[in-house]
Amino acid sequence: MATQTSTIPAGGLAGARDSAEKNYLNESKGILSWLTTLDHKRIGVMYLICILGAFFLGGMSAVLLRTEHLSGTPNLMEADAYNKLFTLHGAVMIFLFIIPGIPAALGNFVLPIMLGAKDVAFPRLNLCSWYLWVIGAVCALLSLLLGGFDTGWTFYTPYSTSSPFQGVIPIVTGAFILGFSSIFTGLNFIVTIHKLRAPGMGWFKMPLFLWGLYSTALIQVLATPVLGITLLLLIVERALGVGIFDPALGGDPVLFQHFFWFYSHPAVYIMIVPAMGVISELISVFSRKHIFSYQFIAYSSIAIAAFGFIVWGHHMFTSGQSELMNTIFSLLTFSVAIPSAIKVFNWTATMYKGSIVFKTPQLYALSFLFLFGIGGLTGLFLATLSTDIHLHDTYFVVAHFHYVMFGGTVIAFLGALHYWWPKMFGKMYNENWGRVACLLIFIGFNMTFFTQFAMGSQGMPRRYFNYTEGYTTYHVVSTIGSYIMAVGFFVIAGYLYYSLIRGRKAPDNPWGGASLEWQTSSPPPVENFKKDPIVGDPYDFSNLKYDPAIGGYVRVDAQGVAS
Amino acid sequence: MDAQVHPHADAHGAHAHSPHLQHHFDSLEQQFDSGKLGMWLFLATEVLLFAGLFCAYSVYRANHPEIFIYAHQFLDKFWGAVNTGILIASSLTMAWAVRCSQIGKQTGLVICLCLTLLGGVGFLCVKYVEYKAKWEHGLLWASQYNPSHHGEGHDEAAAGDGHEDHSEAPDPSAAHAATPPAEAAAADPAAVTPTVIMTTSAGVVVERSKILPAAMGPMELAPDTTGHDLHGKEPQNVQTFFSIYFMMTGLHGVHVIIGMLAIAWVLIRSLKGHFSPAYFTPVDLVGLYWHLVDLIWIYLFPLLYLIH
């Protein structure tokens, strides 16, 4: 079996091969057939490759930053270089990796298949989104060549208008373009979910991942344009001196923060809501149990998206925001905890009395529950006005959002990548190495960031180049943790790459999932389904039975006979 | 919602061979609906793109009304009203173009699209006249704001119609850099600072004082907040009005240009006879975009030109 698929001939034997072997990966050949493809699966794969590249860039800059902090004195770089590096880390991770991460790469691949559709509603627009991403990434690289940028990923005025580095305009332009990439993906997803569901696929028969993507898409469409205008104003501010945010010209820098966070707080939910959708899938499939309280999880995704729009001011508690609004925003911020907690409780309840299978994706899902729990609960400290005064702009904040963004989104992304990897590429990875890597990342992550809670609460400010003696232990432990994490990621890269060339051929349904993507072949054909999929409850696993002969699950009827 | 998919399945046979039906749709109706929903979502993003500018406008207008009352007199109501008329008329022709394409009137479609395009050209011409006048008088955005000719006692529409008195000496109170000493001193000694030379990245050197205007409450700087005393002193930070004016009309102008390009594309396709009552989606969607551009102008006109 391995030889049959691993030694893909250069083209000579393509015609001779059995038509059943045709799939979206080998349907046409050549780099051009990929760059001009309208197939959502190929676009998803192209996104995946690109965002993993961005993740590598962002991750390496993080490792360099941690290395710099091995001692409180300059080790690798000077202060300016440090400022540029943490800005690069933030901007790349946010705009190039996390925001497109789950929706554009994995969502693009899975969403139409889960709906039983042939493609997204606007395939050309989908490809256009990918090209916009590439152009945005090129702008980011260009800004590095032009001298970098040291404003922080938030581009606050007047840092960004007075920064001496010429990379500011290119990166802001890049973020502007990436915003449109994100908008078009979201628009495409909303229309696809509304209009292209297969016959019988009602709203409440959709897998919860799609509810997550739908909520995300709503935020992308409604919030991202405001980022667009904010960045546009910032560009003209810097290039022409329009002065709407520049106090020296009569402008108001606090207004910039309102503009920025009107997008960027909902953007936090663009990052986490699809991750929550992934976890809903993983927990249910690997507990072999119907998801607990489907409708509450579905509605809580929408609720998070809606609440996300009314809490942005909690980023501005110490920025000169009025006391009235501080109070209002603090109060509203607590409300987001409700739908988040609904999800966590429902996931836990799903696992209760389930037959939990500790496959790699499930290990990530369990890590998510633990890490997101910590990340979410520490958010409440920061939402409280009085404690935020103390914790604001310390490493406590850094640790909090890394627990949510990394411990939440990236962990879920890894879980999703492992979950759908067999479907995307038709190969199985080594399960044991997968578990080892997950453990390494889990341990490394907690070492890196739990120490940051401690040093933050003791007053270590974020974005500082150096520090005093007292913080040395924390910083060293944190840095060692980041190295362990890096090792974990290289292990993942190693075995996933190995699985592509030597991996066992994946069965159609290796995990026993009941959503539609597991009814088609691995990898799927160009048109997604060779025969019309049977739409049913996406969390009903009763008619799926493990078949050791193929190493995967097959559909059986009531008598236990394969159908 | 379940029922929704069935008509599509039924219609599938009838439209399976329609040349306009893309492979991943079941029916033309599904395709048309998807296009429409997509376009409305896009229009929603456009509304929110402009939201930022409307927000900036509202915040400054609410907190510094005197700036807007003083500065709007340099905009020409006449040209603003003309442009409103042009855009509304072009919206009519655009809507008519959609109607023509729906009932299969080729000639009518082409004529209506040409008229709409003409409306766009007319709008931009008027905009050019207005911008040129602003440029000549230095009534530009903040860093370039350097009013040279306007002074006290000007009537409205001074900037637009070109009957300014060019011989008039620069008015000391109007020159932006010079804050009236008494007022500035009352505010804070630190506010009266030596003029600094600012170089923008465009290479233009502008001279202006580095006052700290953001910290100025409206009460201190606006003895004439009633707005009736237009012959009084120029309030501080008038440049903010022109920044907002240029950003709003500029972004709107860019949208007019994009809309015109889209109309030109539809015009070319309609000349080739691509549209029929069965397939007119591009005309319809471009029409929606053009109406949104009109819609935004409907708000910009009173907000910028018609301040009482």
Added chain:
Amino acid sequence: MSSAHGSHSGHGEQVGHIVGWPILVATWAALMVFTYITVAATYIDLGSLNLWLAMVIATIKAALVVMYFMHLRYDRPINALVFVISLSALALFLVLAMLDTAHYQQVLIPGYAPGMTPR
């Protein structure tokens, strides 16, 4: 949603609603009249009501454009919902930002801007 297109699904290939020309012309005429009114109203002093009057008229004009030129009155409700949601997000943004600036602007100390003051 499935009921909304019952009115025009019977025309074979025809999709979408056709708006008759009298309605288009009437809409245009109404828009021109409202434009005249809004310009004329600026010459009457109504105090702060001037702004509100101008906004109400603009909103009526916008509604006419949206309902008849953009067919929203005859369109599927979902499209109207999208548009309304975008306007709500706009309103939310304006209201919260204005509420804040209205409060912090008043507590600013005139001329005092720490860090900005030249030495």
